[in-house]
């Protein structure tokens with residue numbers, strides 16, 4: 010059972026192509042079912058198991074798993090919603106020599122395994138399935154989903170029919186978008202990957218702990234990265250970003266704008282376009298608290314005119330002309346939340362991953378599409394997905410903290426996509442360290458502990 014960090018994410022079509030390329034589908038289902046049985050046995054201990062099987066290959070995995078558990082002496086029962094409809098599932102069902110109960114009449118067991126539907130779900134589940142399933146899940150102590158919780162759309166994370174939440178989801182061969190995208194991901198519980206030994210190539214991966222440069226004996230404050238934060242109408246937001254940049258590892262942070270007071274390590278200078286000409290600046294952060302007036306426009310123009318890497322957030326995203334980015338050589342990272350994303354790029358088509366990739370290609374920049382799930386996309390088609398954000402991150406200033414942290418990782422010299430993903434990871438971990446009802450200042454402070 011492999012943690013999802015850094016693992017490839019495949020759409021249902023890409024997964025099917027990978028299975029076909031492997032060739033022996035029956036061997037694959039055998040491996041999948043046995044791997045599920047092994048994982049369930051580990052999770053269940055001696056507790057009896059009830060496996061619910063659907064008509065397709067997800068159900069096929071369930072029949073193989075049930076047969077493997079029974080062969081190992083585990084107490085296991087099986088209930089089916091309909092007879093198997095694929096050749097593979099029929100062959101798998103033939104290996105189960107025990108009784109096949111109906112879903113409607115099945116009695117609960119302490120461990121419930123959902124092998125109803127996986128990547129092939131195409132429509133809403135009927136009441137005849139959802140009602141007994143919810144009843145059985147409510148009576149179970151552990152609910153395990155095979156490949157995906159049934160009822161959710163694999164590719165875009167939509168919830169077609171609300172499943173009873175699983176505690177553990179066993180992803181087969183590769184992660185699917187719905188394991189990380191909301192609202193589906195919240196029904197998956199802890200996701201663990203079962204390796205089936207097939208190649209599952211993808212340009213989209215789950216987020217993982219970053220590798221960031223560590224200071225060495227020859228380091229000084231500028232080699233660690235210098236960040237300039239452009240201040241604006243609301244000085245506090247810019248200062249929060251500056252604080253986050255310092256806490257995320259920048260060696261030198263300057264706030265260009267009004268404001269005073271601690272921290273003393275923050276260099277404060279009045280705004281001037283000339284201040285951005287410093288060649289030691291590794292990243293300019295603009296947007297937190299910038300405002301949207303004429304002065305804000307002037308500051309954004311000046312930032313876009315520099316040859317420095319940029320992090321563009323908040324108000325600056327509302328003022329930004331995307332065509333200005335096309336003329337720049339240096340990297341740019343845009344960090345919109347859903348509202349800012351829609352204002353900049355429109356509604357778009359497809360999953361959040363598809364829409365963010367299209368936006369990155371349009372902007373020719375890295376786009377960090379924030380939310381309860383965050384998709385980080387590059388113009389070259391690579392994407393990184395962070396699921397499962399801490400719900401307490403919905404607090405004022407948390408976006409400013411992310412923008413500042415992104416400035417620090419970008420100024421450290423790592424490539425822009427890695428810098429953006431690293432900042433999202435640090436931000437997410439910092440939130441978990443803060444516990445409950447934290448404020449953005451706590452979040453910025455916690456970045457040091459996460460680094």
Ligand SMILES: NC(=O)C1=CN([C@@H]2O[C@H](COP(=O)(O)OP(=O)(O)OC[C@H]3O[C@@H](n4cnc5c(N)ncnc54)[C@H](OP(=O)(O)O)[C@@H]3O)[C@@H](O)[C@H]2O)[C@@H](O)CC1
Pocket residue numbers: 024028034037038041063064065066067068069070094095125126127128129130131132133134135155156157181182183205207
């Ligand atoms: N990754 C791997 O390496 C491996 C993956 N494998 C497994 O294959 C799974 C994908 O299997 P799959 O394509 O057969 O689709 P699956 O999810 O079982 O559902 C299709 C069936 O459900 C039906 N159906 C759909 N919606 C419905 C509804 N609302 N209400 C009622 N019925 C509905 C649909 O009917 P139809 O739409 O055709 O009328 C069809 O009969 C994958 O998730 C993984 O578990 C392993 O076996 C091998 C290794």
Ligand SMILES: [K+]
Pocket residue numbers: 067123124125126127154155156157158159
């Ligand atoms: K399932």
